[in-house]
Amino acid sequence: MNFRIQTKLLVYILSTSLFIYILAFGYLSYNDHELSINESKHLTDAYSEKYANFIMMKLNVDMGIARTLVQSYSNYDWIFDNGMQDLYIQMLKDVLINNPQFHNAALNFELGAIKRNYDKPFGRIRYVLYKTDGVINERIDTLEIDGDDVGSPYYDMKINPREDMSEPYLFSSSGKEEDLAMISSISIPITKNNNFVGLVQFDVNLERFNDMIGGLKPFPGSFGFLVSNSGKFVAIHEKKYLNKSIETLSKRDNIDFKIAENIQKGKSFSYMRYDSLDVQKYVSFYPVQIGKSDAPWALGTSTPFNIMIKKADENLFFSVIIAILGFVLLTFVLWSISSGISKPLKKTSSIIKELAKGKISLEQKMEITARDEIADISSSVNSLIDGLDNNLKFALEIGIGNLDFKFKPLSTEDFLGKALLDMRKSLKQARIEEAKRKAEDKKLNWATKGAAEFAEFMTQYTDNLEEFSYVIISNLVKYVNASQGGLFIINDAKDTDVTVDLLASYAYNRRKYLEKKIPMGVGMVGRCINEAETIYLTDVPDDYLNITSGLGEAAPRSVLLVPIVFNQQVLGVIEVASVYNMEDYQIKFVERTGESIASTISNVKINQQTARLLEESKIQSEELVAQEEEMRQNMEEMKTTQEELEKKAFESKSMLNAINTVxxxxxxxxxxxxxxxxxxxxxxxxxxxxxxxxxxxxxxxxxxxxxxxxxxxxxxxxxxxxxxxxxxxxxxxxxxxxxxxxxxxxxxxxxxxxxxxxxxxxxxxxxxxxxxxx
Structure with missing residues (x-):
């Protein structure tokens, strides 16, 4: 279909804009709606977590009071031995007075723990404190003296000591139904040397949590409830549900969402449900971990879902209204713009077609006579022509290898210009990497060739340590282009006089016959041996050594000392001096050479030491034969002396026995x-x-x-x-x-x-x- 440019702009742009607008705005509105719902759920979950942590803190404080009391009873045996058990009762009474949430208290002790002459494994004494009309009463019971009550909670704690918060139950101190309150018992065992000796118990009034969860209202219509480990309601806005199972509200929910199982596992979870009035509600649970008990409780929050999403629905409605108004405004703006650019577009159409064919010429630049949007388009087209022309020239220069040709992108957003600059940068880097690779290959080939040559040297002169040392040091000095070098070996033939001997030295293509002995630990050679580390000096002291040649003497610019190590034992040192600074690859080559020759030197030294030991062993063997004969004669004399001593000892003993008798x-x-x-x-x-x-x-x-x-x-x-x-x-x-x-x-x-x-x-x-x- 052939339409005018203005019609095409309106039809194509508006239809495309409408599609994108609806898609984007619908997607954002939907996401915003879902985000609002999720935020509402998170808010409800946060309320559950906050109140659960608060209740957990309160219960843990109660548990901590009981735990502290148990610790104070650790010296029970001294208390009972001194008849001071009234002190324990007074401590219980003080806890009841200062903690109104505690209804009753009980202190149990095994009779076998407090009575020294009681040897039965059963029987206990129980001190009971209970409140009646605000007055604390006392009672002392002696129980189970004929045997343990196997089915009792006390026996369960006795055979399996642990901190415990019992399942809550309804209790009325006055006996009146209106005074019924949920009670739970805290039990903390008293142990000594990991043996059960007693139990401290407190009955905790949980009525305070009803008022507390009354403030749990993240949204209007929300209510909270506290559930025990077995699923009983501990606190809820309607008291008729107290001490009843959560299945009372919906048995089906317990099955579908595994409510009881998740509570017992201490998990936080949530789900959607419909109540009996077919109202959808969001229910959130958060665990309440009580002390070290393995039976967590849970705090739940129930919120009408329609209240939760009310604000999200309102936001969605306003978003739709804004979207409609925005599209109307967009239509009007597009119509105005299309009418103003349809004519100038026709003028620029031919230029763009030429550019689309790849024809770039500065003669295509348009003349600008106005200062409006059309002028901006014309200016942009001119800038495009200039930029393409610069890019073309730059590409041609790069093509002929001129990587230093000056080029500036049109702007920070000129991706084509940036791409060309990146291409030039990559080409420069490739040149540098190629040069580095060639240099590394050269060094690797040099090191490989040297390793092969020295590997061949290792098989020669293995029976002559001095000649072997000369071959190694002379070739090493020449291979690393040094001026002179020496190979030092530790001479430990005499244990009392260990020295470092210069076995071979080489300088300026000549063998040097020098005799040099260095005491252990002296000089740079001694330091290298002690540290067992390579030493590389570039700031060489003037008095360290001089390099002498036909041209005179000069101090070396660098000195390298490499320890010869075999099986973590330093055998000697390679010292190389040069009038040049040595490269890292040369140093590493000398280090690897030192590792290679260490084994050969070690074998030669071991052979020499073995021969010396054999000679010493022969001499010692002859001395042992002489000593053995002398020892045999001494043993015979000692035997004769021993017999005389035994005789005299017997006589003395007989005399002493006689004296002791009379x-x-x-x-x-x-x-x-x-x-x-x-x-x-x-x-x-x-x-x-x-x-x-x-x-x-x-x-x-x-x-x-x-x-x-x-x-x-x-x-x-x-x-x-x-x-x-x-x-x-x-x-x-x-x-x-x-x-x-x-x-x-x-x-x-x-x-x-x-x-x-x-x-x-x-x-x-x-x-x-x-x-x-x-």
Whole structure:
């Protein structure tokens, strides 16, 4: 169909615009509508989470109070041993007074834990505190003394100790129905050494949560409810549902959405449902984790869905009105624009056709006589011609290899110009990468060739370490274009004098016969050995070394020291000096060469060490034969001496046994304290051995002036003197007279180390050296 340009603009642009407008606006409106619904759901979920966390915090505070109380009962055995169990009851009472949410409290202890003479595995004492008309009453029960109540909750906690929040139940402290409230019991076990010894229980009034969830209204008509682990309503706006299962509202929902299962697993979830009045509602659940209990509760929020989406529907309605008005305005604007550009477009049509054919010429530029939109079009066409002409010239220059030709894009949005610049940049980068690749290939070929050459050197001169070292260092210096080098090897042939020896050196195509020994740890060579790391110096000290040639002497510009390491053991050092700075690839090549020669050097050193050890082993073997003969003779002499010692020991033992039988015997240390006493002496003094050990000699004397005599007496014994005295001992009012001999016993160095006391009971003497003990 042939239409005028204005008609085409109106038909094509409006039809296309209408399609795009409807598609885009419909898509955005739909997304906005769905977003509003999702935001409403998220708001409801956030309310559920907020109130669930608040309730969880309250219950966890209650659980924490009980847990703290349990910790204070950890020293129960001391409390009960001292009869202070009233302190525990007072602690329970203080908790009930300061925490009105606690209705009752109970403290249970296993009788076996608090009574030392009780050995049965059952039986408990229970202290109960309960509120009646605001007054706290006490009761003490002794339960299960004939055996455990296997079906009771207490027994369940006993065999499986854990923190627990029981299933809630309805309870009225007054017995009146209007005072019914939901109650749940907190149970915290008391353990010692991981053994169950008791249980603390609190009955918590959950009525406070009814008022709390009354504020759970993310939208008008919303209401919240608290559900226990088994699905019972704990708090809800209608009290008739308290203590009833959630299936009361909809058994089908519980099956379809696995409500009970998700609550027991502690999951947050939501779903859409229709109530009995066929009103669609959004229901959101969030878990309430109570302490360490494995039975979480859940907080639910139910919201009419039509209320949730009311604002989203309003936004959608206003969006449609705005879209219609916008399209009307768009139609009018397009009509005005099409009428103003139809004629100028015809003028530019021929130019654009020429450009479309690829014909680019500055003669095609249009003359601009106005300052309106048509002038802008004409100016744009002229700019396009200029830009295409510049792009053409730039492409031709790049084609002939002139990558430095100056070119500037028309604007920051000139994609063609940017593409041409990127192409030039890529070509320049390709040149650089090609040069790098060639350089890397050259280095790789150099390193590969060198590795092959040195691998061949490794198989030569393996029986001569000095010649092998020269071959390696001379070829290495030449291959890395250095000036001189040396190969140092650790000489540990003498354990007491370990040095680093220069085995081979090379400089300016000549072998250098130098003898050099460096103590371990000295100089850069010693540092390289200690650190077991490559050292590369570019700031070489003036006094380090000089490179001498036919032209004179000069300090090296760089020095490289590479450790020769085999099995993590440093065997020596390669030192290379150059009047040039060495490249990284040359350094790495020297390092790899050092790794290769380490094995060969290690094998040569091991062979040399093995020969030395064999020679030492031969000498030691001969010495061992001589020592063995000498030892055999010594053993025969020792056997003869041992037999004599055993004979004397037997005689001494027999004599001591005889003395112990007929006399009173005691042993003292050199401080005068008893360290041993025989039975005869113990019967005489009517004491046990434990009572006598550690007592001072004469400790029972009644005479104060004998302290000086005691000191003099023992000073003589410490000098090795034998003392004899007559002593009177009073035992239970009876006088007993003893004649005593105190004999020092010497160690192998002739030093007294104990005193042997041999006493005999006698009749009362007339006079003499008499000492009285009581």
């Amino acid at each position: 006399a009173l015997v005691a042993e003292y240390n050199m401080q005068g304290r008893i360290i041993d006493i025989n039975q005869g002496f113990l019967r005489l003094v009517e004491k046990t051995k434990e009572e006598m050990i550690g007592k001072l000699q004469g400790a029972f004397t009644s005479l104060h002036e004998e302290t000086v005599q005691f000191s003099d007496f023992w000073d003589g014994l410490r000098k090795g003197e034998v003392k004899k005295i007559v002593q009177r001992i009073v035992i239970n009012g009876k006088d007993i007279w003893l004649t005593e001999a105190y004999i020092p016993i010497f160690d192998q160095n002739g030093v007294p180390y104990k005193v042997l006391n041999i006493s005999t009971e006698i009749r009362k003497p007339d006079t003499g050296n008499i000492k009285t003990n009581v």
